[in-house]
Structures are given as structure tokens and as C-alpha cells.
Amino acid sequence: MEQSIHISRLAILPLLMLAFGFTFVIFASPLWVSVLWLIPIAVAVWTLRVRTLVTADGLQLRRMFSSRSLEWSQLKGFRFPKHGWARAELTDGSEVSLPVVTFGRLPQLAAASGGRVTDPYAAADRAAREAAQAERDARDAEQAEQSDRPEPENGPA
Numbered sequence: 001m002e003q004s005i006h007i008s009r010l011a012i013l014p015l016l017m018l019a020f021g022f023t024f025v026i027f028a029s030p031l032w033v034s035v036l037w038l039i040p041i042a043v044a045v046w047t048l049r050v051r052t053l054v055t056a057d058g059l060q061l062r063r064m065f066s067s068r069s070l071e072w073s074q075l076k077g078f079r080f081p082k083h084g085w086a087r088a089e090l091t092d093g094s095e096v097s098l099p100v101v102t103f104g105r106l107p108q109l110a111a112a113s114g115g116r117v118t119d120p121y122a123a124a125d126r127a128a129r130e131a132a133q134a135e136r137d138a139r140d141a142e143q144a145e146q147s148d149r150p151e152p153e154n155g156p157a
Contacts (some may be wrong), residue, residue, distance in 0.1 A: 003112030006051035054112035
């Protein structure tokens, strides 16, 4: 299963609004001010290009001006800094940033990795479901045990 982790296409909408706002400044100014249009265009290209693609073979990292492929065998683990994108620790000891991957995207990364990456959310959810099921089973067993006991008969008063 192939999964693309990318920036939402909705991020283009504010860029279009910014370009529209620049239009008034550009038309009222000298010609060289038209380079302001390059700002929203460059950010839009960056938004559409940057992504991490998770495949059965590994990860494909796309940045603004470069791309890199990592096989699963090259990966030792992942690190999630407090700010910024996740970092992949490689077997050679180096680290590579994973564009757009944050701790919140870990379930998406885990689902696409085919079990190579564990999802801590799913593990915690599974443990909670198993504990709730064990509690229900114990309660059902106790109720069944109580229903199997004969009720004491009341004798004549």
C-alpha cells in the first residue's frame, strides 16, 4: 500500500489571496515590484512538492530541490523532536528529516508501513479494549456463577 504524507492542498487558498492582495500593490508601483508575485508562487510550488511517500519498499522523501529514497533496511528508528518534522535514524548513524511527518501523522505512517512501524495510538487503544473485554468477561462469569446457585428456600414461618 502506498501512502503520501503531504501538506493539504487547502494551503494554496491563502496563497491565492496573498497573490490577489499583491496585485494592487504591483499595479500601483514600478515594474520591478512585480517580483513580489514570486513569493506566493514559490510557496505554492513548495507546498505541492514537499512530501513523504511510504511504500512497501521504503520511504521516498521529496523536498523543494531534491529527492531521496530510503529502503526499510536502512532505517533504525524514528525520532520526533518537539518542533519540526520527524527524523529517521539510519543504520549508518546519520539522521534524515522526513518532510511533513509529525507525531500526529504516526498512525498514517504506521498503516502504510505494513507493520514495520508501530502505532502507539493503536497499541494503547488495543490494550484499553482488551482490558475492557477482560472486565466484561469477569463480570459475566460472576453473574453466571450467582445465577447457578440455588436460592435458599424460606421455610414455614
